[in-house]
Amino acid sequence: MTETEAETKARKERERDELYALDISDVQWQSAPGTEHHEERVEIAHLPDGAVAMRSSLDPGTVLRYTEAEWRAFVLGARDGEFDLDPAPGRGGPDAQ
Template sequence: MAESTTTQHAPAGWHKPDLDLSNAAWQSSSQGMGDVQIAFVEGFIAMRNGGRPDGPSLIFTPAEWRAFVIGARDGDFDLT
């Protein structure tokens, strides 16, 4: 599978960078076996589906990432 080299272009009004992710150091909580992987690139946080690494990546600012992590810790995304 070919590695995605850039993120998909954001809709108008969004100010997300078009990052080169081809050399990103992807990490997962399950030592590379998990479905969710993250990478820290140029001051942003990229997230992708590890099962489909050639698919699109989500790009977060540090503030957005912090809000996501805090929400996850607080149980905001727990299934009921």
């Protein structure tokens, strides 16, 4: 038996509300190795049930939260190159001479 679209939407809204209700004041933020504290970087924190919080080091008050399924889809997409940037012309892109 599959969920209807309305049931799916209601479930996802409930999951989002629960995720944003979590107190994350004591989480341990991580960033990519080799970045300096004064550099702009993306930081993540692992939350219960495989969820993840993400923020910019330049705006630590704005925190996005992702369910385990959302984070998994993002990571797998990144590994597959879905978010790769096209090289700028003149920097190894197809228009480079």
